[in-house]
Amino acid sequence: MPAGLSAALRLADMSLAQVRQRLRSDGLWLRLPPFVVHVRSEIPVVAQGLHLLYANHECLDGATQGFADFHVSVNARRRWFRPLCSFEMDGFRPFTPLAYGEAYAFLEWGLNWCVTSYCHTLLTIHSAVLEKNGRVLLMPAPPGSGKSTLCAALMFNGWRLLSDEMALLEPGSGLVVPAPRPVSLKNRSIEVVRQRWPQAVLGPVAKDTMKGTVAHVRASTESLSRAHERALPAWLVFPKYQAGESLTVQPHAKPDALVQLASNSFNQHVHGRRGFEALAALVDRCDCHDLCYGDLDQALAWFDALELPS
Amino acid sequence: MTRWALPDGLQGCRQADFVLRRWGEEGVVYDDATGSVQVWNGVACDVFELLLTRSPLSESQIAAALLPGEDLTEEDFTMVRQLLLQFQSMGVAECLPD
Numbered sequence: 455m456p457a458g459l460s461a462a463l464r465l466a467d468m469s470l471a472q473v474r475q476r477l478r479s480d481g482l483w484l485r486l487p488p489f490v491v492h493v494r495s496e497i498p499v500v501a502q503g504l505h506l507l508y509a510n511h512e513c514l515d516g517a518t519q520g521f522a523d524f525h526v527s528v529n530a531r532r533r534w535f536r537p538l539c540s541f542e543m544d545g546f547r548p549f550t551p552l553a554y555g556e557a558y559a560f561l562e563w564g565l566n567w568c569v570t571s572y573c574h575t576l577l578t579i580h581s582a583v584l585e586k587n588g589r590v591l592l593m594p595a596p597p598g599s600g601k602s603t604l605c606a607a608l609m610f611n612g613w614r615l616l617s618d619e620m621a622l623l624e625p626g627s628g629l630v631v632p633a634p635r636p637v638s639l640k641n642r643s644i645e646v647v648r649q650r651w652p653q654a655v656l657g658p659v660a661k662d663t664m665k666g667t668v669a670h671v672r673a674s675t676e677s678l679s680r681a682h683e684r685a686l687p688a689w690l691v692f693p694k695y696q697a698g699e700s701l702t703v704q705p706h707a708k709p710d711a712l713v714q715l716a717s718n719s720f721n722q723h724v725h726g727r728r729g730f731e732a733l734a735a736l737v738d739r740c741d742c743h744d745l746c747y748g749d750l751d752q753a754l755a756w757f758d759a760l761e762l763p764s
Numbered sequence: 765m766t767r768w769a770l771p772d773g774l775q776g777c778r779q780a781d782f783v784l785r786r787w788g789e790e791g792v793v794y795d796d797a798t799g800s801v802q803v804w805n806g807v808a809c810d811v812f813e814l815l816l817t818r819s820p821l822s823e824s825q826i827a828a829a830l831l832p833g834e835d836l837t838e839e840d841f842t843m844v845r846q847l848l849l850q851f852q853s854m855g856v857a858e859c860l861p862d
Contacts, residue, residue: 708787709803716801723799727783730794730801734785 466509474501483514483522487681488622488631489573490514491565492522495557497539500528503558503657507636507672524568528561530554543568552663559660559668562638566619569633570720576631577623577729578720583616583630584608589688589762590630592621592740594718597665600695603643604753606671610651611754615677616685625725625732628739629684634677636670644669646750688763690715690740699748701756706742739763767860768826768848769819782856784812795856811847812856820860823848 465473465484476482481494482504495501524543531538537554540547541564548567552560570578581594582605591613595601602618609615618637621630636657639647644667647654655672690711715733716722722729741763747753770782781796791809793802804812807830814821814829821829827836827844851857 707790709785709790709792712785712792713801713803726799727781727794727796730783734783734792737787738785 462512463515464510465505465513468505468513470501470505473505474498477501477504480516481525481527483516483519484508485512485514486565486633486635487678488633489523489569490519490521491568492516492525493561494527494529495561496529497554497557499555499558499658500561503561503670506655507657507670509655509672510675510678524565524572526561526564526568528557528564556660556663556668558658559638559663559670562636562670565635569622570620573622574721574724577621577625577722577725577732579621579623579715579733580619580718580720581621582618583621583632584613585616585630585632585683585685586613587762588685590616590685591689591691591757591760592630592687592736593691593693594621594714595693597640598695599693600643600747601693602638602640603646603695603750604693604747606637606639606643606647606654607650607750607754608757609637609674609677610647610654611758613757614680615673620720623732623736624684625728627684628686628732628735630687631684632677632681634673634681636672639669639671641666647671650750687736687740689760690737690742691745691757692743693745693747693753696746696748699746701749701752702746703756704744706744708737708742711740711742712737765822765824766862767820767822768815768851768857769821769860770815771855771858782812782816784809784816793856797855807843808847811844812851815851815857819857 477495481492483492527542528539531540531551538551539554539557539560540551541549541560579594581592582601584591593601605618615634616630616632622633623630657670659669661667692706712734783794785792786809789806791804793804810830811826814826823841823844827840848857852859
């Protein structure tokens with residue numbers, strides 16, 4: 455058992471065949487902190503992806519658990535002619551079906567959608583989130599900015615992953631709630647991670663998706679074992695990858711940082727004034743930077759030298 | 765004399781419900797009625813803070829508060845008037861009847 459994890463049953467304790475069987479029948483009840491998710495699927499690549507990427511996540515007994523935040527499934531549609539798959543939550547299909555080969559990625563995207571659509575006790579912000587020395591780094595950025603590559607690189611460089619996709623912010627306390635799940639890599643970054651960190655556990659590769667080629671990498675054991683530890687933000691960094699460019703860092707004006715955060719929030723409007731004040735408090739306690747990088751090593755060195763806000 | 769104030773919810777206007785957070789020469793205003801978030805420059809923030817704390821105010825009172833001890837010119841009044849008209853078009857301030 456990896457250090458720091460509880461003795462509870464984990465997916466790694468089950469064989470792939472057992473995981474596949476459970477997914478086909480009653481489903482798997484997984485603790486994906488801070489949520490419990492009930493997953494069903496008859497598609498082999500979903501079983502393979504879960505078995506690889508959630509190996510250290512706790513697997514609950516469905517008969518006694520009784521409650522899940524989300525009941526989801528990914529199943530086949532049209533088996534013979536251009537096979538497709540569809541994602542369901544509580545019997546509802548929020549998306550048009552995707553190619554069968556994208557089934558695992560579809561599950562990950564669907565889970566993200568569940569959280570951003572229904573988790574309104576917390577403020578959700580589209581951002582990569584990591585922690586070091588007790589303080590949190592947020593990196594809100596649009597697709598193509600190199601956010602996920604940086605996120606994976608930082609995780610392999612000693613930072614604790616809180617989330618690759620969304621910051622879950624408690625409006626009252628200002629603490630960020632960890633939700634460590636696999637990091638979504640796209641296109642060239644898959645090979646970058648595979649070559650630089652051979653120990654990285656990569657899941658199924660989905661080609662020709664709307665985001666290009668997609669693969670997920672398992673969250674570090676430390677990230678998962680400390681998933682109950684919330685922390686205060688200290689740095690807000692807006693990254694941008696520019697091939698061949700040297701590293702440049704500029705301060706990012708706090709008023710604009712707040713507007714950017716608000717526009718990256720999925721549910722600030724639900725929280726109203728309280729949500730705005732929570733985002734403003736976050737900006738207030740953070741050092742804000744624009745980071746342009748073309749070399750991962752330079753970027754990692756800069757992140758490691760970050761000092762706490764004065 | 766024309767006086768300006770934040771919307772008070774009377775006469776069919778909406779109740780003012782704004783939050784202003786300032787950092788240096790800029791600030792961000794949140795409008796609870798629409799959920800909009802906007803970056804404002806320092807002058808706009810100053811005028812808005814005046815209206816938040818001391819309205820109703822005339823244009824000359826606002827100009828005098830912005831430039832204390834200075835001889836005010838027509839250009840200063842024009843600048844304040846234009847800003848207030850912008851506020852009015854945004855629903856942030858209203859011009860009170862004489």
